[in-house]
Amino acid sequence: MTETVIAAGSKSEQAYAAVKARIVDGTYSPGYRLVLAKIAEDLGVSVVPVREAIRRLEAEGLVKFERNVGATVSGIDPTEFLYTMQTLSIVEGAATALSAPLIGAADVARARAVNEEMRDCLQHFDPVRFTRLNQDFHSVLFEHCPNPHILDLVHRGWNRLASLRSSTFRFVPGRAHDSVDEHEALLKLIETGADADTIEKAARLHRSATLDAYLAQTKQ
Amino acid sequence: MTETVIAAGSKSEQAYAAVKARIVDGTYSPGYRLVLAKIAEDLGVSVVPVREAIRRLEAEGLVKFERNVGATVSGIDPTEFLYTMQTLSIVEGAATALSAPLIGAADVARARAVNEEMRDCLQHFDPVRFTRLNQDFHSVLFEHCPNPHILDLVHRGWNRLASLRSSTFRFVPGRAHDSVDEHEALLKLIETGADADTIEKAARLHRSATLDAYLAQTKQ
DNA sequence: GCAATAGTTTTCGTATACGATTTCGTACTC
């Protein structure tokens, strides 16, 4: 994969990218206390650019900031998880519907290949790989979205979701099978040029079902 | 000494609120160059908190920031306007649908009163008041949305829209009449407990129609 | 008269420093 080799732009940008990456990949898990001076030292910069980075992450919802107290990685609350999923279902549904007319046969083939790999994962029980493939699959579906704002919201949603991973994001074996089937159904809809409404609804439902499965598992 | 009354929160927060307000109310219109030192002086603070504020506003899409060049109020591009409206139609539609079951008779009455005031505005041609009332009306519809993330996105959308006002946001007399009627139709749907899908679709359509009217006017 | 260039000014970017606030630990009182 593309490791973040690029020491791009200002130190503020670097700090932003670095902290964001650590939150998304789980190095800093929810509730983790982000001490400015410590992060600054880790990254070899001063606190000013780190503050800026944290503020930006706060605006994206990845970080909670409290005056004179400090920053923590946000999102321990299960309710938060529910809200995040609901929001994602809406913006991702819209993004997928808007993308659909622009998805070519090659994209569908690529997505299908990914989905078959996912099916393969089910045999060997590889949740980590499954999760990554799942993201790849959905990326194909919404990456052509012509509206950059919606695309941005989708990415933010996925990032939030990823950041919550360690506490609430869990692989539900029983659900995974259905998920793969729903993926295939979505591809069929796109291939046959179904109308935007149908695709949007299907995409939403797919995510809602995933949410329900998580909730059901959590209750047990 | 009547210093600028509410010295709420940190200076960073103050700067954030102040600059945001100026962008939304049109004091700083699209393309306006935001010089850090100047803003800092205006607000009586140093540049550091101003930088933070600008970064946050950038994350919200209200400001465009370019390395070593500076910040400008974003959104002159008409395409941007289209994307903003589309995004808003989606999140606002969802927010309205989610709010609907929680909207009480009193709320409906309040919204209806506002709408009748809007109808009144049509007689006396008062675009400014009409626009404000329109916001009030929609606020009633989505303010009960239980998902804070979606609510936040709606507010951001409205803010972006407001910030674009001076260049592209224009009152379309021919459209205003239909708009008021659609508001009433929306209220009826909510009163009769229509299902979420129907309400969502109606809310979206309402905004799409507004967008179309703007576009038609722009073309002329 | 125009274009290229060198010098000046403006503005950004970040390190450092210090005051303000919170938190935590310890001692004291009831």
Add this chain to the structure above:
DNA sequence: GAGTACGAAATCGTATACGAAAACTATTGC
């Protein structure tokens, strides 16, 4: 032993200062 008060340490918040990059301006050469 529990609760409170006080002091020390940690951490945040922001002003200032200075280096770096870009934008602007004036001058020179053609």
